[in-house]
Amino acid sequence: MAAKPIKLLNVEDLTICETTAEMITKARADGVELFFDRATAIKPCPIGEQSACCKHCSMGPCRMNTKSPYDRVGVCGATIDTIVARNFGRMVAAGTAAHTDHGMAMLELFRDVINGKVKDFSIKDPLKLFEIAESLDIVTEGRELKDVALDLYRELERTYVQVEGELPMMKRVPEKTLELWRKAGIVPRGAMREIMEMMHRTAMGVDQDYENIMLQISRTALADGWGGSMVSTDISDILFGTPAPLEIEIDMGVLKKDKVNIIVHGHEPILLEAMLLSAADPEIKEMAKDAGAKGINLVGMCCSGLDVMSRHGLPHAGNFSSTEAVLVTGAIDAMTVDIQCIKQDLKRVADFYDTPFITTNYRAKIEGALHIPLDEQNPLVCTDEIILKAIARFQTRKKPIQIPRKKTTGVHGFSYEYINYMLGGSFRGGYTPLNENIINGRIRGVAGVVGCTNPRSKHDYSHVELVKELIKNDVLVLQTGCSQMALAKAGLTGPDAAALAGDGLAEVCETVGMPPVLGLGACVDNSRILIAASEMVKTGGLGESLADLPAAGCAPEWMSEKAIAIGHYFVASGIYVVFGHTLPVTGGTRFEKLLFEGLEDLGFGKWAVADDPLEMARLMIAHIDKKRSQLGIDK
Ligand code: SF4
Ligand code: MSK
Structure with missing residues (x-):
């Protein structure tokens, strides 16, 4: 029997991104299915959505009743709280593994740069190297850079x-x-140990006390935020330079019909950094010219692009939900990827538009896709070949090209070091100017708005509406990941966005010349927010622990397990975190109560979920005001 045709949703209900909308329409006309339409066809399983199913052994899978979760237990007797806690723990373990494996790859690259095995990269920010070393009590005075680095x-x-x-x-x-954390026994030891123990404890017949499972969930998540992710960010800065604010063009209008367009998508900066070196090679430039191109247009997408764009002023084409759509332009002469958030379907869409699609990391191959391995010790062998393939495709372009015109300019590349410098640099009377402005109420609080886009929500919509509401209420917004790109496309990452801010925040932004929305980088760079928050506590006036800060976080359109790990390392650190559209937890359970209330009672942060961006903002602002009141600065 033929499958029933699905009723396609109107494009304006799928995205607020004009260029993505244009490409969805074109893809439909071309007969190419994108993930937006598959999300309509594949409805989420209502039991899985609430995480009320266990498949940890072959006595199951055991499905619980989401409407009445305590009506039954699994074949082994596992309760709904055990099942939900175990599933949540495994998502945190997977997200932590992704960030820590990424971080470890960066650390190995650092080691090979120091010992001279990698010659194409060098230490670009020795100052940061010394700073991090000193923060870890490594003696630096009078020592050679190489010794300190080792x-x-x-x-x-x-x-x-x-x-x-x-x-x-x-x-x-x-x-x-x-x-x-010490009192609770959740200070992480090493990431591998924590992930291993999390997997063990959540196996059939091991830890069956949801409160005890929660302790390991927190310890694992902290090994991500304060471990794998933080090392990744710091080492990337040391090797490739700490970002500083730069004007960047974003959206599909950055593609050029008369140039060789190459998209780099994924997460590790090394691929894009190596692509930049190859693209700057005079011989390769000449080859592009000989092929009739006006040059090579290297464009980042997703977090790879975010990580690298502000170090080099590189244009960016959009976030996770636009990676298929950009291929539909027909203008992409090669798309190359490394790890994480790479949809398998990109290969099929790329084939339709005759675009070479190239994987480069041995951890992340895609069936049928060309794999050109990137060897860190000789990366240009891989990246030169990718560019040559792109030049060849440029020369033989067959499909009609339709490049959307829209692009937006914004400022990106705010590290926590730069935020301090920008808001007055040195500490005055013990408080940083950021703290001063929070205490005097010009800035009501700080919000981290981060995370993915997801075809189950209207693309970019919640990110943009939430941030507009926050800045209107004098909340300074820090951003990473696909959220940052949503706001950039909407024109809220430039100083002009101060016009949309409340009077207090607008005054600070206008005085300093900064936007009310500060882009900090890729999703792995959420550790920059942790460090900024730590500095706010350490410099005084805003309480003694991270849980005291008038701060909140939100991932309005999350989709990846990495987002759950990030959300939980913020919660375990003391921050209130709101997730949009859904959370993999069964309603009405004791585990849900622990996430939404119990953790806060124990001195941590807490979770919440909301569907509407104005409701997300309301919850976050209410929390910020509660913290202001507890600090005695609620005038
Ligand atoms: Fe069912 Fe228990 Fe096996 Fe899970 S571990 S599938 S609840 S029997
Ligand atoms: S890429 S994890 S969709 S932020 Fe980092 Fe974007 Fe989320 Fe992937």
């Missing part, structure tokens, strides 16, 4: 492989927050 490598390696003791980055956590 000590730093050995110290940071503990983040991953240590089996007992505390992660090195615990030295950067505010004392009172660390004290809470």
Whole structure:
């Protein structure tokens, strides 16, 4: 029997991104299915959506009743709380594994740069290297850079492989927050150990006490935020330079009909950094010219692009939900990818538009796709070949090209170091100007708005509406990941966006010349927000622990397990976190109550979920006001 044709949703109900909308319409006309339409065809399983199913052994899978979750238990007797906690824990373990594996790859690259095995890269930010070394009590005075770097490598390696003791980055956590973690027994030892123990404890017949499982969930998530992710960000800055604000063009209008357009998509900066070196090679430039191109147009997408764009002023074409759509332009002469958030379907869409689609990382191959391995010790062999393939495709373009015109300019590349510098630089009377402005009420609080886009929500909509509401209420917004691209496309990452801010925040932005929305980089760079929050606590006036801060976080359109790990490392650190559209938890369970209330009672942050962006903003602002009131600064 033929499958029933699905009723396609109107494009304006799928996205607010004009260029993506234009390409969805074109794809439909071309007969190419994109993930937006598949999301309409494949309805989520209502039991799985609430995480009320266990398939940890072959006595099951065991499905619980979401309407009446305590009516039954699994064949082994596992309760709904055990099942939901175990599933949540495994998502945190997977997300943590993704960030820590990425971080470990960066650390290995750092080691090979120091010992001279990698010659195409060098240490671009020795100052940051010394700063991080000092923060970890490594002696730097009078020592050679290479010796300090080697000590730093050995110290940071503990983040991953240590089996007992505390992660090195615990030295950067505010004392009172660390004290809470020590008391609860959740200070992470090493990421591999925590992920292993999380997987073990959630196997059939092991940990069957949801409160005890929660302790390991928190310890694993902290090994991500204060471990794998933080090392990844710091090492990327040391190797490739700490970002500084730069004007960047974003959206599909950055593609050029008369140039060789190459999209780099994924997460590790090394692929894009190596592509930049290859694209700058005079011989390769000449080849592009000989092929009739006006040059090579290297464009980032998703987090690869975010990580690298502000270091080099590289244009960016859009976020996770636009990676298929950009191929529909027909203007992409090659798309190359490394790890994470790479839809398998990109290969099929690329084939339709005759675009070479190339995987480069041995961890992430795609069936049928060309794989050109990137060897860190000789990366240009891979990236030169990718560009040559793109030039060849440019020369033989067959499909009609339709490049949307829209592009937006915004400012990106705010590290926590730069935020401090921008808001007055040195500390005055013990408080940073950021703290001062929060205490005097010009800035009501700080919000991290981060995370993915998801075809189950209207693309970009919640990100943009939430941020508009927050800045209107004087909340300074810090951004990473696909959320940052949504706001950039909507024109809210430039200083002009101060016009949409409340009077207090607008005054600070206008005085300093900064936008009210500060883009900090890729999803792995959420660690920059942790460090900024730590500095806010350490410099005084806003309480003693991270849980005291008038701050909140939100991932309005999350989709990846990485987002759950990120959300939970913020919650375990003391921050209130709101997730949009759904959370993999069964309603009305004791585990849900622990997430939404119990953790806060124990001194941590807490979770919440909301569907409407104005409701998300309301919850976050109410929390910020509660914290202001507890600090006695609620005038
Ligand atoms: Fe069912 Fe228990 Fe096996 Fe899970 S572990 S599938 S609840 S029997
Ligand atoms: S890429 S994890 S969709 S932010 Fe980092 Fe975007 Fe989320 Fe992937």
